[in-house]
Amino acid sequence: MCIRELQMMGPLLLLLLAATGSSASASALAQPEARIINGTTVDIGRHPYLVSLRYRRTETSSYMHECGAVIYSEQAVVTTAQCLWNLPEGTKVLAVAAANTRNGSDGLVVPVSNWTLHPSFDYISVDYDIAVLILDSPLNLTRFGVRSIGIRPQRPAVGRLATIAGWGYREEGGPSSYRLEQAQVPIVSSEQCNQIYRHW
Numbered sequence: 001m002c003i004r005e006l007q008m009m010g011p012l013l014l015l016l017l018a019a020t021g022s023s024a025s026a027s028a029l030a031q032p033e034a035r036i037i038n039g040t041t042v043d044i045g046r047h048p049y050l051v052s053l054r055y056r057r058t059e060t061s062s063y064m065h066e067c068g069a070v071i072y073s074e075q076a077v078v079t080t081a082q083c084l085w086n087l088p089e090g091t092k093v094l095a096v097a098a099a100n101t102r103n104g105s106d107g108l109v110v111p112v113s114n115w116t117l118h119p120s121f122d123y124i125s126v127d128y129d130i131a132v133l134i135l136d137s138p139l140n141l142t143r144f145g146v147r148s149i150g151i152r153p154q155r156p157a158v159g160r161l162a163t164i165a166g167w168g169y170r171e172e173g174g175p176s177s178y179r180l181e182q183a184q185v186p187i188v189s190s191e192q193c194n195q196i197y198r199h200w
């Protein structure tokens with residue numbers, strides 16, 4: 001099965017592939033498409049580079065989990081461009097590291113000072129679906145088990161199993177998961193993925 005966001009992530013996926021044992025690891029980041037179908041609950045300690053991005057859609061609403069993101073360095077976090085597309089400048093965004101729950105009170109909350117979308121991001125084709133957020137203050141990458149993600153320079157081989165993790169939908173059209181979940185999906189070629197998802 002090919003997960004649409006893996007196709008959409010193109011360059012982002014490349015960036016996110018971490019060396020974790022025998023399987024590649026990526027994160028299903030985009031909302032609302034992000035899905036962790038048939039996943040199992042996992043502790044954030046297994047994916048210590050994963051953060052929950054939260055913001056308020058209106059002045060009076062509360063902070064909601066909107067997307068997953070990964071820690072690239074002490075002060076830079078990477079997500080999809082879709083996550084922040086059209087978000088009014090000045091919107092307060094929080095990055096929550098070391099959290100197991102999507103909207104619980106656990107985790108380390110760090111305000112985001114600014115962000116930038118890839119200049120070639122195209123909302124229709126979803127090409128260049130990548131954005132970088134700069135944190136207000138640096139994360140201490142030696143505390144609370146928080147780590148930056150490992151980067152692989154090359155695409156993973158077709159047929160290899162990748163581990164995806166996040167707080168996405170647990171079934172097609174179903175509710176988002178409260179706890180962090182992971183699932184395994186096979187890597188397919190871009191051609192095969194485009195064929196499966198050409199109606200998108």
Ligand SMILES: *[C@@H]1O[C@H](CO)[C@@H](O)[C@H](O)[C@H]1NC(C)=O
Pocket residue numbers: 001037038
């Ligand atoms: C989820 O698991 C069910 C039951 O094992 C299976 O029928 C279904 O194809 C799986 N869905 C995906 C997307 O892997």
Ligand SMILES: *[C@@H]1O[C@H](CO)[C@@H](O)[C@H](O)[C@H]1NC(C)=O
Pocket residue numbers: 103104105
């Ligand atoms: C978390 O989200 C669930 C469902 O979306 C909601 O019922 C619950 O009240 C939320 N918890 C907090 C602390 O906001």
Ligand SMILES: *[C@@H]1O[C@H](CO)[C@@H](O)[C@H](O)[C@H]1NC(C)=O
Pocket residue numbers: 113114134135136
């Ligand atoms: C983004 O935030 C960082 C850290 O606060 C700051 O150094 C930088 O100047 C900001 N960049 C822009 C374009 O505002």
Ligand SMILES: *[C@@H]1O[C@H](CO)[C@@H](O)[C@H](O)[C@H]1NC(C)=O
Pocket residue numbers: 140141142143
């Ligand atoms: C990060 O945390 C470690 C362990 O608690 C501490 O020794 C170190 O000084 C901290 N680094 C920064 C930059 O705060």
